[in-house]
Amino acid sequence: MKAKDKLTVSIIDDNHLGNGIAKKDDFIIFVPKTVKGDVVDIEVTSVNKNIVKAKAISNSVNSKCPYYDRCGGCNLLHVSYDREKELKRDYIKRLFKLDTDIISFDREHYRNKVTLHVIDNTVGFYEEKSNSVVSFDSCLLLDSDINNLISVLKEFDSSNINEIVIKRAYEGLLISIKGSISDIDLKELKNHVKSIYINNELVYGDEYLTIRFGDIVYNINHESFFQVNEKCANSLYDYIKEEVGSCNKLLDLYCGTGSIGIYLSNNVKKITGIEINEDSVKCAKKNIKDNNIKNYEIINADASSINEDYDVVIVDPPRSGLSMDVIDSLNNMNMKKLIYVSCNPSTLKRDISLLNNFYLKKITVFNMFPATRHIESFTVLERK
Ligand SMILES: C[S@@+](CC[C@H](N)C(=O)[O-])C[C@H]1O[C@@H](n2cnc3c(N)ncnc32)[C@H](O)[C@@H]1O
Structure with a gap:
């Protein structure tokens, strides 16, 4: 063939x-x-x-979305939601040879963030494995305020725009544009959003907007990382909190803007967060201050710089997983419990096999990205 x-x-x-x-x-x-x-x-x-x-x-293709045939944004809309959950759960069960549950919320309008590409004045998502852009009126996965703003943007002259990021926060929308727009379009945009960044520079509104989980306020800006599915992330944080219980020393490795550590701060005496990205660290420090948290210290460093012992370690690395240096350090530390939050089952599987001093006790799938092929896993590893 x-x-x-x-x-x-x-x-x-x-x-x-x-x-x-x-x-x-x-x-x-x-x-x-x-x-x-x-x-x-x-x-x-x-x-x-x-x-x-x-x-x-x-x-x-049998799907609710009229763009599904061409659009590379999602992969599972042609199967029922129950079937999607079954496929993801069974895959993880087979891969890790352990029973698992899948925690899932809304399949539609769950995303609080979108990255749009612009080619030849067309604003949209890339086609699967292509640089052509599929234009759409509304995306089933996106928050409806984001969809409304996309309709406004379609009326703009986008010939000098390369990329647009929109985030939905508690106060309203934040937009970050790479490229340039006319003064007339900028004036119109101000009627629809709370913050505008152009080429990483704040040109209108507040530098930070917020996302709220109960009483906790998380600041976000144009660059910072925040989970795209808030209901699912909030539930994941509850699971982590329950699993950690109360302890003296906790390490929140790859801590981003400190969201997990802050969520757990009432039950832990001292938390250390390590994060490589300076913008996220700045955001994390603001989050700690704004939530009046006194027991969480953030260090701007590479994850491999860990050099102390902790009661519990949480790792939440990017898709590439843990580096060999980090794996060696974790193997040599004396904590009894290691919580590994992963957005890539393949690197999770690889890393667990290299974490020789630990065994996989529990794995739960969090369907953080419904209708797409992506799978978030929450795992508990204990010392052998
Ligand atoms: C999946 S995010 C997790 C963020 C956070 N735990 C949360 O739930 O919002 C992964 C984070 O790891 C950070 N990161 C990537 N490589 C790193 C490294 N070598 N050392 C430390 N942090 C790193 C990224 O900047 C990002 O903030």
């Missing part, structure tokens, strides 16, 4: 990535946005040994 070959296949299974799976001779064929039971005409896009990637050319 080779690229551009056309054939008809029966989809015999489907997976958590949103691919239907077919077999032909010795080849296993993955066809995005198809499901078990479909019979589809496909065109082969790549062949690597016996693994074939293909696209459906006959199927009309």
Whole structure:
């Protein structure tokens, strides 16, 4: 089989990535946005040994979203929400050989942040594996205030814009534009948002807006990281809090803006947060001050700089997972419990196998990114 070959296949299974799976001779064929039971005409896009990637050319995709065929923003809208949860849960069960639950909230309008690309005056999402942009009127995953602002932006002259980030905060919207806009458009934009950054410079409104979990106020700006699905993140933080219980010394490694440590601060005597990104550290320090927290110290450093012992360590690294230096340090520390929050099951699996002095006691899936292939996991590791 080779690229551009056309054939008809029966989809015999489907997976958590949103691919239907077919077999032909010795080849296993993955066809995005198809499901078990479909019979589809496909065109082969790549062949690597016996693994074939293909696209459906006959199927009309069954989805609520009119852009789903082309848009690369999500991958699982063509299956029911129950099926999505089952696929993700079963994948994690198989990968880690441990029973798991999946915690899930709304499938639609859950995202508090969007990054839009602009090409040839078209504002939208990239097509899957392409640099073409798919324009849309409304996205099912986005917060409705963000969707409303996108309709406003579509009327603007975007010929000098490269990228737009919109975040929804408690006070209203924050927009960050890379490129330039006309004075007329800037004036109009001020009617719809609370903060405007252009090329990383604040040109209107407040530098910080906030996200609130109960009494806790988290500051966000154009650069800072915050979980995109607040209901799910809040629930994840509750699980972490319950698991940590009360302890003397806690390390919040890859702490971002300090959101986890701050959430746990009532139950812990002393918390240390380590974060490499200066903007996040600035935000974390403001969060600590604004929430009147006295027992949380933030250090602006690489995660590998850990050199003390703690009762409990929480790690929440980026998709690439832990570096070997960090793994070595964690193996040599004397804490009994290590909580690993991960947004990438593959690197989580790799890292757990390298954390020789610990075993995986518990894993729970948090469906932080419904309708997409991404999976957030909350794991508890204990010393062997
Ligand atoms: C998934 S975020 C977690 C943030 C935070 N725990 C939260 O829930 O909001 C990962 C964080 O790790 C930080 N980071 C990435 N590489 C790092 C490194 N080598 N050392 C320390 N922090 C790092 C990133 O800047 C980012 O803030």
